[in-house]
Amino acid sequence: MKYVDEYRNEADVQKFAAAIRRLVTRPWTLMEICGGQTHTIIKSGIDHLLPSEVTLVHGPGCPVCVTPLELIDKAVAIARRPEVIFTSFGDMLRVPGSEADLLSVKAAGGDVRMVYSPLDAVKLAQKHPDREVVFFAVGFETTAPANAMAVWQASQLGLRNFSILCSHVLVPPAMEAILGSPNNQVQGFLAAGHVCTVMGYWEYEPIAERYRLPIVVTGFEPLDLLQGIYMALKALEEGRWGVENQYTRAVTREGNRPAQALVRQVFEVTDRPWRGIGVIPMSGYRLRPEYAAYDAERRFGVGRITAQESPLCIAGQIMQGWKKPTDCSAFGTLCTPEHPLGAPMVSSEGACAAYYHYARAAVVA
Amino acid sequence: MHLPDFTLACPIPISEYPAITLAHGGGGRLTHMLIERMLRPAFANPALDALHDGAILTLFDGAGPAAGAPGLRLAFTTDSYVISPRFFPGGDIGSLAVHGTINDLAMCGAQPLALSAALILEEGLPMEELWQVVRSMQAAAAAAGVPIVTGDTKVVDRGKGDGLFINTSGIGLIPADVEIAPQRARPGDAVLVSGAIAVHGIAIMSVREGLEFETTLASDTAPLHGLVGEILAAGGRDVHVLRDPTRGGVASALNEIAAAARVGIRLDERAIPVDDEVRGACEILGLDPLYVANEGKCLAVVAPEAAEAVLAAMRRHPLGRQAALIGEVVDAHPGKVFLRSRIGGLRVVDMISGEQLPRIC
Numbered sequence: 001m002k003y004v005d006e007y008r009n010e011a012d013v014q015k016f017a018a019a020i021r022r023l024v025t026r027p028w029t030l031m032e033i034c035g036g037q038t039h040t041i042i043k044s045g046i047d048h049l050l051p052s053e054v055t056l057v058h059g060p061g062c063p064v065c066v067t068p069l070e071l072i073d074k075a076v077a078i079a080r081r082p083e084v085i086f087t088s089f090g091d092m093l094r095v096p097g098s099e100a101d102l103l104s105v106k107a108a109g110g111d112v113r114m115v116y117s118p119l120d121a122v123k124l125a126q127k128h129p130d131r132e133v134v135f136f137a138v139g140f141e142t143t144a145p146a147n148a149m150a151v152w153q154a155s156q157l158g159l160r161n162f163s164i165l166c167s168h169v170l171v172p173p174a175m176e177a178i179l180g181s182p183n184n185q186v187q188g189f190l191a192a193g194h195v196c197t198v199m200g201y202w203e204y205e206p207i208a209e210r211y212r213l214p215i216v217v218t219g220f221e222p223l224d225l226l227q228g229i230y231m232a233l234k235a236l237e238e239g240r241w242g243v244e245n246q247y248t249r250a251v252t253r254e255g256n257r258p259a260q261a262l263v264r265q266v267f268e269v270t271d272r273p274w275r276g277i278g279v280i281p282m283s284g285y286r287l288r289p290e291y292a293a294y295d296a297e298r299r300f301g302v303g304r305i306t307a308q309e310s311p312l313c314i315a316g317q318i319m320q321g322w323k324k325p326t327d328c329s330a331f332g333t334l335c336t337p338e339h340p341l342g343a344p345m346v347s348s349e350g351a352c353a354a355y356y357h358y359a360r361a362a363v364v365a
Numbered sequence: 366m367h368l369p370d371f372t373l374a375c376p377i378p379i380s381e382y383p384a385i386t387l388a389h390g391g392g393g394r395l396t397h398m399l400i401e402r403m404l405r406p407a408f409a410n411p412a413l414d415a416l417h418d419g420a421i422l423t424l425f426d427g428a429g430p431a432a433g434a435p436g437l438r439l440a441f442t443t444d445s446y447v448i449s450p451r452f453f454p455g456g457d458i459g460s461l462a463v464h465g466t467i468n469d470l471a472m473c474g475a476q477p478l479a480l481s482a483a484l485i486l487e488e489g490l491p492m493e494e495l496w497q498v499v500r501s502m503q504a505a506a507a508a509a510g511v512p513i514v515t516g517d518t519k520v521v522d523r524g525k526g527d528g529l530f531i532n533t534s535g536i537g538l539i540p541a542d543v544e545i546a547p548q549r550a551r552p553g554d555a556v557l558v559s560g561a562i563a564v565h566g567i568a569i570m571s572v573r574e575g576l577e578f579e580t581t582l583a584s585d586t587a588p589l590h591g592l593v594g595e596i597l598a599a600g601g602r603d604v605h606v607l608r609d610p611t612r613g614g615v616a617s618a619l620n621e622i623a624a625a626a627r628v629g630i631r632l633d634e635r636a637i638p639v640d641d642e643v644r645g646a647c648e649i650l651g652l653d654p655l656y657v658a659n660e661g662k663c664l665a666v667v668a669p670e671a672a673e674a675v676l677a678a679m680r681r682h683p684l685g686r687q688a689a690l691i692g693e694v695v696d697a698h699p700g701k702v703f704l705r706s707r708i709g710g711l712r713v714v715d716m717i718s719g720e721q722l723p724r725i726c
Contacts, residue, residue: 001641004648005707013708045710094388107386116578116650222708338394358712 007221008044016226017049020233028236029055029185030229031178031321033171034192035062035350036220042354044222054233057185057321058354060174061192063139064091064347065319066274070307071167072097075136078165078300079105079112085128087121088136090114095346098307118143118150118164125154125162134296137164142194144168144285145259148266151287151294163296166287169272171195172203173283179211183322188232190218190225193247198263200255204243212241219247266291275343276309276316313342318351325352332356394716396613397621415546416625418442418472418608421539440475442466443534451498451529454568455583456660458531459501464588464660465611466533467509471590472607472663474545474597475537480506482533483517487526498529509588511535537590542601547625549605554694555672556630557665559592559679560585560687561638562615566657567646578649582642587661592684596665599678603671608664613717616655618664619692619702620716632692632704632714655704656717666694 032038038058041047047056060066076097079086086102093102093114106112111131115121118135125133137147147164154162171192178184191204196217204215214235218228228246235241245251263285272284287295297303312330317323325331325344335341337353344350388395405413412420419442446462456464463480470477482502486495506513513533539545564585571580589609597604606626610618615637623630639647639654647654661684667675672690679685692704702714 001644004644008707010707010709043712044706044708045712046708048710049708103386103388104384107384357715 004221007219007223009223012223013049013226016223016230020054020226020230021051023230023233023237024051024053025237027053027055028187028233029057029321030188030190030232031057031059031186032190032218032225032228033059033061033175034190034195034220035059035065035347035354036194037190037192037218037225038062038351039354040220040222040225042358046222046225049226050229054229056229057324058318058351059189059321060178060274060277060319061140061171061195062319062344062347062350063143063169064095065315065343065350066169066277067092067095067138067167067343068273068275068307069097069309070273070305071138071165072101073099073305073307074297074302075102075165076100076105077302077305078134078296079110080108081132081300083132084300085111085113085124085131085133086136087113087115087118087124087133089116089138091347092136092138095343096340118147119153122150122153122157122159122162125159126157129161131161132299133162134300135162135164137166137168140169140171140192140195141199141263142192142197144263144267145198145256148262151266151291152262154294155291160293163294163299164287165296166267166285167272168267168285169274170269170283170285171199172207173280174274174277175204175207177277177280177283178320179207179213181320183320186213186321188214188236189216190228190232191215191243193217193219193224193251196245196247196251196255198256198259200253201243201245201251202253208242214241215243217243217245217247217251219250274316274319276313276319278316310341315342315344315352318344325355328352397716415548416621417546418469419475419535419537421473438539440470440473440537440539441534442469442473443532444469445530445532447527447530448569449527450569450572451494453572453584454580455565456586457498457501458529459498460505461584461586461660462531462533463502463505463509463511463513464586466535467511467588467590468609468660468663470535470537471588471593472545472609473537473539474543474593474604474607475539475590476594477509477511477535477537477590479512479514480533480535481515481517482513482531484519485526485530485532486518486520487528488520488523490528495529498531502531505588509590511588511590540597543597543604544602545604545607547606547608547622550622550626550628550630550666550694551605552628552694552696553669554605554666555669555690556619556632556692556694557667557672557676557679558615558638558689558691559589559663559665559685560661561640561643562610562659562662563639563643563647563654563657564662565611565660566614567643567652569658570650571646578646580642580646582646585659585661587684589661589663589684592663592679592682595678595682595685596663596675600665600667600671600675603668604665604675605668606664606666610659610662610664612658614654614656614658615664616653616702616714617716619714622664622666623702624700626694627699629695629698629700630692630702631695632702634704634707636689636691638687638689652721655714656721669693
């Protein structure tokens with residue numbers, strides 16, 4: 001298939017893998033930010049193509065994984081209300097809250113629907129004026145423009161029965177939180193290509209300067225990842241730092257300006273709790289006061305719900321790159337995709353789920 | 366009546382699943398758990414324990430008037446159809462109900478003899494819609510040459526059913542020289558698929574509320590007994606396993622075979638036929654075609670010496686033109702399916718837990 005097969009060509013992949021083997025002279029640790037990249041790495045077996053000196057650690061860039069437990073509980077509380085049609089992206093439905101997930105709310109009679117775009121939720125609100133339609137607006141900068149557009153459209157249409165449960169998070173503050181930690185092991189980043197498609201990469205330049213490390217904006221196909229890894233390792237081996245762009249077919253330095261403008265119009269930056277990590281200052285979006293009418297937390301009075309994480313789950317340490325899923329005592333035993341203790345085991349982008357599905361058994365050559 | 370060893374404890378711990386969730390019907394790990402831990406032990410008998418798409422019942426087995434003659438083997442199967450939407454590109458609940466049960470019989474190596482049809486109707490279902498479905502069942506049965514010979518109708522209160530549910534059962538006759546069972550897969554066997562995978566699931570998804578996308582894809586729903594007839598004519602007893610990878614897709618079907626036969630299966634991603642349009646939709650939605658449902662495809666596990674002849678026979682049949690050799694049965698990693706990825710990496714193809722859900726980004 002055009003535009004896909006080119007990036008999954010075995011001969012080219014082997015060429016890059018060989019170039020990386022020739023390049024590396026000592027151990028390096030890289031972090032790929034995005035869960036989509038983690039999945040490509042594990043699903044296509046890229047980790048097995050790299051020399052043993054190179055360690056890939058998996059970053060916090062899975063929107064499902066970092067959404068706080070208490071927000072899932074708020075979603076569950078809202079979705080249980082009889083007047084509500086609760087809409088969500090597919091992979092949020094199975095994330096366990098303290099006592100239920102959205103699929104079990106649906107099983108118990110709640111009107112929970114999967115949508116592919118928040119704009120479809122706006123359409124539902126138009127179609128069902130007698131119901132309250134709520135969209136679960138989670139994700140990184142990638143999903144923010146579409147969520148901003150949904151709120152903006154609802155306001156233009158004068159819809160009074162549409163709202164969003166919002167927990168947007170931002171990549172750069174999370175990178176700084178990881179780099180600022182005394183436990184940090186990350187020496188270079190593969191930045192998330194799709195986040196940068198929206199935001200550009202100028203925001204990463206001061207981070208690369210301050211911490212003197214390479215950040216390579218990287219795509220999601222196997223060849224993208226190998227090239228991104230190669231570029232980051234080459235910079236490390238040559239003692240260079242700064243931002244480089246591997247994903248030039250989609251990303252510019254400035255990013256998508258109309259999308260950024262819309263996001264700024266609807267959202268403002270705020271402190272956000274990250275599941276497993278804790279509160280990171282100025283690391284998320286919330287609705288601006290002008291759009292407070294579209295805030296589901298306020299509309300349904302669920303602001304005071306709080307929740308406690310499982311003490312066994314080390315998701316936070318995994319998402320900051322200190323540990324691998326297989327270092328967790330609960331991995332594959334107490335914590336499985338059927339009984340996840342933490343979100344990284346649920347989401348198709350979660351590091352634990354990736355390890356469980358694709359690499360659980362020792363790979364037999 | 367006294368039941369000394371009867372236990373009231375539910376075999377599926379209540380603490381884990383106090384109620385049925387949709388994932389219990391997804392064809393993956395939870396469905397498997399429901400069958401293995403509750404249904405199979407509860408109903409245990411040799412025909413059920415074979416864990417086939419249908420039960421195989423042997424009549425006149427060397428006793429009575431037919432003493433000495435080879436036993437007459439009947440395949441018997443049932444399936445319920447609860448799909449939404451009821452009409453989709455390439456078919457509807459009626460044709461699906463006929464094809465699905467014919468295919469379950471075909472996967473036992475049987476030539477279908479007759480079907481039953483039970484309709485569960487919700488009060489308020491438009492008569493015109495019912496008529497369309499009934500005509501579709503009639504047309505599908507006539508085209509397949511398998512009559513619907515008995516049936517039942519029930520009406521439930523408004524709100525107690527989703528418009529229309531259909532159950533079909535079927536019986537078929539297994540030819541004397543045919544022996545199909547998942548346990549017969551053995552190291553060295555070739556794994557064949559009769560055509561491009563994941564078409565049905567993606568066609569259905571394209572018209573689901575909330576996910577509509579534009580495509581010219583139509584479901585691959587089709588009766589497979591003709592194709593299976595050709596496969597058996599070419600391979601005979603060398604055809605070890607047949608399976609139609611419906612719910613849960615090719616990955617789940619192969620995992621079941623690997624588990625039943627205690628063998629490993631090794632797939633080659635590049636050899637698995639997937640049409641561009643299906644691949645495109647899977648890329649966009651973040652789905653793996655290996656887990657997406659099929660309704661007109663079959664997997665065949667055959668002895669290596671017969672692989673070429675069976676593949677050629679498949680390709681001669683209109684429903685098998687894109688048939689391909691996609692992998693082999695191996696000694697290593699019993700019970701597990703591995704896949705050599707397009708770029709040469711190796712990974713596990715696991716059973717899925719519940720339905721695949723489209724990703725956020």
